Amino acid sequence: MQMLPDVSIGRFPDRFAVLNQGWFSKLEVATVTPQVGRGHIMKEFSDQDGDCLQKSAAYVSLCYFVFLLCEYRMLITFPNFHMRHLGFSLSEISSINAVSAFFSIIGPLLGGTFAERKGRYKSTTVFCIMVGALAFVALSFVPRYDKLNYRPLVDFDCDAGLRVERCVNWNTCGEALDSTDNLTKIKLSSCHYQCPKTGHFTSPYPLHLCFHGNDGNICVVFDADSHNNSLTEFESHLQSWPYVEVPAQGNETTTNSSQAVEEDVPRAHVAMCNHLPLATVSFNQKQYQGISCRPKREDCSIHCKVVFESGGRTVYPRQCEEAFGNPSTTFWSYLILRSIGDFCLLTAICLLDAVTIWSTVDYEGCYGRIHVWAALGMAFLAPISGSLLDYYTDMDGRIDFSPPSFLSAIFAVICCAFIIVLPLHRQKSQQFQQNILPTKDVKFFSGEMIIFLTIVLILGMQWSVLFTFLPWLTMDIGCSAMQTGLACTLMFGFSVPFLLISKNMVRNIGKANLLVFAFLFYFTRYAGVTFVSSPWWTLPFALMGSFTLCVMWIALVAYGQKLSPPGYSLIMQYLLNILHFGIGRGLGSLIGGALTSSYSQRVVFCGIAVFSAVVAFLYLTIYHAGLRQRKKAILNSAWYPLQTRYPNGDAKANQPIVGDQDDDVESSPNSRQGNHK
Numbered sequence: 001m002q003m004l005p006d007v008s009i010g011r012f013p014d015r016f017a018v019l020n021q022g023w024f025s026k027l028e029v030a031t032v033t034p035q036v037g038r039g040h041i042m043k044e045f046s047d048q049d050g051d052c053l054q055k056s057a058a059y060v061s062l063c064y065f066v067f068l069l070c071e072y073r074m075l076i077t078f079p080n081f082h083m084r085h086l087g088f089s090l091s092e093i094s095s096i097n098a099v100s101a102f103f104s105i106i107g108p109l110l111g112g113t114f115a116e117r118k119g120r121y122k123s124t125t126v127f128c129i130m131v132g133a134l135a136f137v138a139l140s141f142v143p144r145y146d147k148l149n150y151r152p153l154v155d156f157d158c159d160a161g162l163r164v165e166r167c168v169n170w171n172t173c174g175e176a177l178d179s180t181d182n183l184t185k186i187k188l189s190s191c192h193y194q195c196p197k198t199g200h201f202t203s204p205y206p207l208h209l210c211f212h213g214n215d216g217n218i219c220v221v222f223d224a225d226s227h228n229n230s231l232t233e234f235e236s237h238l239q240s241w242p243y244v245e246v247p248a249q250g251n252e253t254t255t256n257s258s259q260a261v262e263e264d265v266p267r268a269h270v271a272m273c274n275h276l277p278l279a280t281v282s283f284n285q286k287q288y289q290g291i292s293c294r295p296k297r298e299d300c301s302i303h304c305k306v307v308f309e310s311g312g313r314t315v316y317p318r319q320c321e322e323a324f325g326n327p328s329t330t331f332w333s334y335l336i337l338r339s340i341g342d343f344c345l346l347t348a349i350c351l352l353d354a355v356t357i358w359s360t361v362d363y364e365g366c367y368g369r370i371h372v373w374a375a376l377g378m379a380f381l382a383p384i385s386g387s388l389l390d391y392y393t394d395m396d397g398r399i400d401f402s403p404p405s406f407l408s409a410i411f412a413v414i415c416c417a418f419i420i421v422l423p424l425h426r427q428k429s430q431q432f433q434q435n436i437l438p439t440k441d442v443k444f445f446s447g448e449m450i451i452f453l454t455i456v457l458i459l460g461m462q463w464s465v466l467f468t469f470l471p472w473l474t475m476d477i478g479c480s481a482m483q484t485g486l487a488c489t490l491m492f493g494f495s496v497p498f499l500l501i502s503k504n505m506v507r508n509i510g511k512a513n514l515l516v517f518a519f520l521f522y523f524t525r526y527a528g529v530t531f532v533s534s535p536w537w538t539l540p541f542a543l544m545g546s547f548t549l550c551v552m553w554i555a556l557v558a559y560g561q562k563l564s565p566p567g568y569s570l571i572m573q574y575l576l577n578i579l580h581f582g583i584g585r586g587l588g589s590l591i592g593g594a595l596t597s598s599y600s601q602r603v604v605f606c607g608i609a610v611f612s613a614v615v616a617f618l619y620l621t622i623y624h625a626g627l628r629q630r631k632k633a634i635l636n637s638a639w640y641p642l643q644t645r646y647p648n649g650d651a652k653a654n655q656p657i658v659g660d661q662d663d664d665v666e667s668s669p670n671s672r673q674g675n676h677k
Helices: 021-026 047-076 078-086 090-104 106-118 121-139 327-359 366-391 402-421 447-476 481-500 502-509 511-529 535-543 545-563 569-598 601-636 669-674
Strands: 007-009 012-014 146-150 154-157 161-165 184-194 207-213 216-222 231-236 243-246 272-275 281-283 286-288 290-294 301-310 313-315 320-324
Touching: 078 090, 078 121, 078 327, 078 366, 078 447, 078 481, 090 106, 090 327, 090 447, 090 569, 106 121, 106 327, 106 569, 121 327, 121 402, 184 207, 207 286, 327 366, 327 569, 366 402, 366 481, 366 502, 366 545, 447 481, 447 511, 447 545, 447 569, 447 601, 481 502, 481 535, 481 545, 502 511, 502 545, 511 535, 511 545, 511 601, 535 545, 545 569, 569 601
Parallel strands: none
Antiparallel strands: 007 012, 146 320, 154 161, 154 301, 161 272, 184 231, 184 301, 207 216, 207 290, 231 281, 243 272, 281 286, 301 313
């Protein structure tokens, strides 16, 4: 290797190595241009290192391909599909996703530390993949429970008062009516006799509804010939009516009559809440203290239809919720298994990413090409899993999730076999490890780093909302599992060409600009799906996921590795995964669940779309008005040596390295000295 002499101009003494072009042509995967935090210090690598890096990158690509085949079913879309099938509400789904996401953060911290200290990357990765696969297979056997929501039966009995069906989800009958200070208008109509034993529902005498008070009584007559059209209205504070709980009675012999209105008359074997009209009643602008009906008949009661109005709108008693199965068993068993699965899978992802970091320092080109195989793995299994789910759906709409789960487990076993057999290891040369191993007395956080990590967190939250709530919205408009899988296939398949040219995209467009594009595509995707009413129209918006996830992730990694100081590559990679797929996913699920509990999903998606556009504008402004101008000022006061060739092969010979986008131009060596680099 030919070395440049020591140079001391201004405050910049440093030493640069000029790379042999023939050597570089062999080793693209180990580009020797460490990113911004590393200050483009030229490292010397041997030909043996280059060959080893090329092989290691190929092995990692193969493992990514097989691993993502099994991960798709387990982590990406169908778990939320599965949770809705099990009977979970949208709030329960968001809670489970949030808890499992926060719990999974512990995995990379424990697993990564153990693997690094003990040097057991292979065994730790295999263990996490196998345990995660078993946990997600076990999810297929979580017992399902069904929730039946319905309005309770309600009518007015002249003897028993207002009768409301006793719901099992109420602690007391006092929960039947919502508390309010307003008067409730009670409309009675279609009053008739109910005689369960004799079956006589008619009377030769007209029915009277009488109101009793201290100043006199008044009765309203229901004409037998037009009782369906008659109506009596009075007002009262229903919440002040005392109630009596009437337990369900045994089945009684009932003789039907053509005049009986069965759906309006609660059956005898249903538990009831009788609210007695003992409070003040306002009728015809006068106050009364009681209500009765006449003429009475033996073994008969008089029932009327009843409608409530408050504040000018019709109100109803609280809904009944009846569960078939054990909701607690289903919820807690699913939460525990899902948390274990997410814990292991996020750990496995971070460990594979760590091996990738050891395999290349070309975080713009080689890292993107490695993830081409990851995208292909995600795209391959998605429609197959969706088709299996549609095929194993019975006439009652019950889906068997075990076939795709077992298929994913098979690929998990294959992936573990590849990890065991292939010689995956980190590089041992001193020159290479100087770029990876941490050094002391180096400042990690800076203003730009904090802004960047905040952007990573926001992107993770936006991905989480789509991950959690988009499957629910697509199922509401009739998307099948196969269509959901096809949408993901298009998303990851469409990203392959962009991953292949990731180096050109990052260098020509710029890392910060790619992040802005990700926010803009989030804006378009969130806004677009709110207006979709046909399942097939979700596919064009699914294509945008190529930029909001795949391309965005390459830009994040390249930007993060550029900002990280020498020796902090692994820490940065773990931090990116934890922020985006851990903390961001958990916060997104919590915030999305809180918003969807108050607003419809379409309104929430429109709001997030506006938020994405605002963040894109703010970040673009901050970057170009602040961070970029700061870099230009640093460059104007710094000295850069001429080189025979820019390491990525783009710059012409004997030209300074200032031809890239501003977010790819490095900080001055003076700043490196300030950080003890």
